[in-house]
Amino acid sequence: xxxxxxxxxxxxxxxxxxxxxxxxxxxxxxxxxxxxxxxxxxxxxxxxxxxxxxxxxxxxxxxxxxxxxxxxxxxxxxxxxxxxxxxxxxxxxxxxxxxxxxxxxxxxxxxxxxxxxxxxxxxxxxxxxxxxxxxxxxxxxxxxxxxxxxxxxxxxxxxxxxxxxxxxxxxxxxxxxxxxxxxxxxxxxxxxxxxxxxxxxxxxxxxxxxxxxxxxxxxxxxxxxxxxxxxxxxxxxxxxxxxxxxxxxxxxxxxxxxxxxxxxxxxxxxxxxxxxxxxxxxxxxxxxxxxxxxxxxxxxxxxxxxxxxxxxxxxxxxxxxxxxxxxxxxxxxxxxxxxxxxxxxxxxxxxxxxxxxxxxxxxxxxxxxxxxxxxxxxxxxxxxxxxxxxxxxxxxxxxxxxxxxxxxxxxxxxxxxxxxxxxxxxxxxxxxxxxxxxxxxxxxxxxxxxxxxxxxxxxxxxxxxxxxxxxxxxxxxxxxxxxxxxxxxxxxxx
Amino acid sequence: xxxxxxxxxxxxxxxxxxxxxxxxxxxxxxxxxxxxxxxxxxxxxxxxxxxxxxxxxxxxxxxxxxxxxxxxxxxxxxxxxxxxxxxxxxxxxxxxxxxxxxxxxxxxxxxxxxxxxxxxxxxxxxxxxxxxxxxxxxxxxxxxxxxxxxxxxxxxxxxxxxx
Numbered sequence: 001x002x003x004x005x006x007x008x009x010x011x012x013x014x015x016x017x018x019x020x021x022x023x024x025x026x027x028x029x030x031x032x033x034x035x036x037x038x039x040x041x042x043x044x045x046x047x048x049x050x051x052x053x054x055x056x057x058x059x060x061x062x063x064x065x066x067x068x069x070x071x072x073x074x075x076x077x078x079x080x081x082x083x084x085x086x087x088x089x090x091x092x093x094x095x096x097x098x099x100x101x102x103x104x105x106x107x108x109x110x111x112x113x114x115x116x117x118x119x120x121x122x123x124x125x126x127x128x129x130x131x132x133x134x135x136x137x138x139x140x141x142x143x144x145x146x147x148x149x150x151x152x153x154x155x156x157x158x159x160x161x162x163x164x165x166x167x168x169x170x171x172x173x174x175x176x177x178x179x180x181x182x183x184x185x186x187x188x189x190x191x192x193x194x195x196x197x198x199x200x201x202x203x204x205x206x207x208x209x210x211x212x213x214x215x216x217x218x219x220x221x222x223x224x225x226x227x228x229x230x231x232x233x234x235x236x237x238x239x240x241x242x243x244x245x246x247x248x249x250x251x252x253x254x255x256x257x258x259x260x261x262x263x264x265x266x267x268x269x270x271x272x273x274x275x276x277x278x279x280x281x282x283x284x285x286x287x288x289x290x291x292x293x294x295x296x297x298x299x300x301x302x303x304x305x306x307x308x309x310x311x312x313x314x315x316x317x318x319x320x321x322x323x324x325x326x327x328x329x330x331x332x333x334x335x336x337x338x339x340x341x342x343x344x345x346x347x348x349x350x351x352x353x354x355x356x357x358x359x360x361x362x363x364x365x366x367x368x369x370x371x372x373x374x375x376x377x378x379x380x381x382x383x384x385x386x387x388x389x390x391x392x393x394x395x396x397x398x399x400x401x402x403x404x405x406x407x408x409x410x411x412x413x414x415x416x417x418x419x420x421x422x423x424x425x426x427x428x429x430x431x432x433x434x435x436x437x438x439x440x441x442x443x444x445x446x447x448x449x450x451x452x453x454x455x456x457x458x459x460x461x462x463x464x465x466x467x468x469x470x471x472x473x474x475x476x477x478x479x480x481x482x483x484x485x486x487x488x489x490x491x492x493x494x
Numbered sequence: 495x496x497x498x499x500x501x502x503x504x505x506x507x508x509x510x511x512x513x514x515x516x517x518x519x520x521x522x523x524x525x526x527x528x529x530x531x532x533x534x535x536x537x538x539x540x541x542x543x544x545x546x547x548x549x550x551x552x553x554x555x556x557x558x559x560x561x562x563x564x565x566x567x568x569x570x571x572x573x574x575x576x577x578x579x580x581x582x583x584x585x586x587x588x589x590x591x592x593x594x595x596x597x598x599x600x601x602x603x604x605x606x607x608x609x610x611x612x613x614x615x616x617x618x619x620x621x622x623x624x625x626x627x628x629x630x631x632x633x634x635x636x637x638x639x640x641x642x643x644x645x646x647x648x649x650x651x652x653x654x655x656x657x
Contacts, residue, residue: 051643162511162563164559164562164563164566165511165514165563167559168518168556168559168560168563171552171555171556171559172556174552175525175549175552175553175556178548178549178552182545184541184542184543184545185535185541185544185545186535187532187533187535187545187546188532188533189529189532189545189546189549190525190528190549213589216585217582217585217586220579220581220582220584220585220616221578221579221581221582223579223581223616223617384617384618385616385617386612386613386614386616386617386618386624387613387618387624387627389612389616390608390609390612390613390616390628391609391627391631393589393592393608393609393612394605394608394609394631394632394635397592397601397605398601398635398639398645401601401645401647401648402639402643402645405645405646407593407596407648410593410596411593414589414590414593417589418586421582425578426510426511426514427510427511427514428514440552444548447543447548448542448543448548451542451543452541452542
């Protein structure tokens with residue numbers, strides 16, 4: 001109880017509260033900017049949190065994560081360009097509503113549904129994370145290895161459309177994690193004589209490179225695209241009839257979004273798309289979808305914000321990122337000297353309750369911002385690329401240079417950016433690469449520790465029930481598409 | 495004269511995934527070869543897995559996945575690929591120039607030149623506004639990072655010569 005009250009007390013600390021407000025404003029702003037997603041922003045601002053206290057840093061990053069998902073809906077509705085990939089499903093009905101002159105109603109519902117979904121998932125986080133961490137408290141290296149493999153297998157479903165490409169991208173991330181000194185033997189790997197690489201590839205420059213610099217190069221291919229904003233007089237509060245109409249879809253999508261968020265690697269974009277389809281399937285008038293149905297805005301918005309709290313569950317309880325943004329937040333915590341996982345709940349419960357409190361506050365803050373300043377935030381999307389992206393580059397450089405004050409890090413960032421751009425041109429996504437980079441170290445360390453425990457007998461992995469269950473779930477995930485394909489062709493032939 | 499294959503375009507190219515798989519396979523093979531250059535640990539000091547085992551396992555997985563990617567793309571017709579706009583090359587060149595510029599004239603001056611140069615290149619015609627925006631951002635960076643956080647920006651060759 002003391003920890004709970006201590007955590008909640010951050011809301012009366014002017015410094016932390018200031019960080020939450022700054023994070024929320026920045027989150028909504030960048031969420032509204034097409035191309036700059038929540039993950040790009042958290043990657044870009046991560047170096048600046050190094051000077052903060054761990055509580056302030058995670059409150060700041062958490063607030064950005066919560067608010068960016070909502071911010072994306074503003075431009076999805078007004079400009080038909082989702083500011084954040086998680087808002088892509090919102091545009092399906094949000095933009096048609098705006099075309100019909102109902103932009104204010106769509107934005108109002110988006111703000112409310114986002115807040116309700118977000119708050120629901122934070123409550124699930126408050127209950128589920130300690131429970132999960134209690135289960136995981138007795139996990140040993142073999143269980144963590146199986147968990148890391150399960151997390152890595154889930155990258156098949158994030159980022160691009162091709163599962164194989166996502167897995168290749170994730171495996172490259174794992175390979176990058178092996179660069180530097182091998183901790184058990186002291187042997188240098190893939191350093192090519194560069195002394196600065198002995199400690200491994202810096203996560204911060206790689207994160208900034210693959211998200212911000214590759215996006216900058218991608219924007220250079222789209223300079224002909226000019227955003228035009230539809231007219232918006234004011235954001236309207238949804239009516240009681242609107243709420244009655246959307247209650248079912250908000251409830252369904254909040255649950256779905258939280259559940260999808262909890263699954264390692266699956267994030268807000270998947271949650272929003274699944275929720276849109278389910279909302280349409282369970283609606284009494286599915287024919288209205290795509291033409292401006294308000295439920296088509298409420299469902300995905302509740303889901304993508306619910307996925308935020310869900311994704312924090314495995315991140316905090318197990319140290320396994322629930323999404324690409326939580327992978328960056330995880331890096332932020334590690335940089336601060338905090339290692340998320342079951343022990344965190346015993347060692348620093350106050351920090352965790354502070355996370356919960358800051359996320360609740362951010363959800364309420366962006367509701368207020370959405371209702372009173374959506375029009376202003378929408379104008380952000382009209383900043384010309386010629387100003388915005390060179391500024392992003394400059395901030396990326398200082399972000400990569402700052403932590404170690406090394407130009408090698410700037411070089412790594414640029415190389416990661418070019419590599420990320422080529423990756424994206426060929427349909428590979430950078431998100432699995434980051435997941436691989438974060439989980440790679442954990443996978444290798446726990447594999448080595450497990451083999452020492454097992455006296456190099458690989459078969460002893462199968463003597464641990466949790467390991468066997470996790471391996472079975474991983475295998476089922478890989479085999480299910482093949483089995484389904486065979487089943488469908490067998491049914492078609494029959 | 496035989497009919498062109500549906501998996502090849504007029505220029506005889508295959509689906510881009512085949513090329514991507516080939517590049518991935520080549521990279522994996524090169525990295526695999528590098529693992530043979532890792533320093534060897536005397537057997538008496540060896541504890542657990544060797545430093546090269548895990549990277550090799552990962553590279554084998556990458557190679558296997560690349561083969562699956564090529565196999566999946568074998569019957570796919572090549573997609574119409576858009577040529578890379580020259581602006582991408584110009585922007586990438588500007589980034590390299592920035593890197594050289596830091597060495598030559600320092601980070602803040604390089605940032606200023608990059609913002610004005612790329613801004614112009616990307617179509618901004620109002621030079622005064624662009625210069626002001628770039629100057630303001632550089633000033634903000636100097637105030638926040640150099641003055642407030644005490645970050646030491648890299649010295650340039652020119653400033654060292656002058657001093």
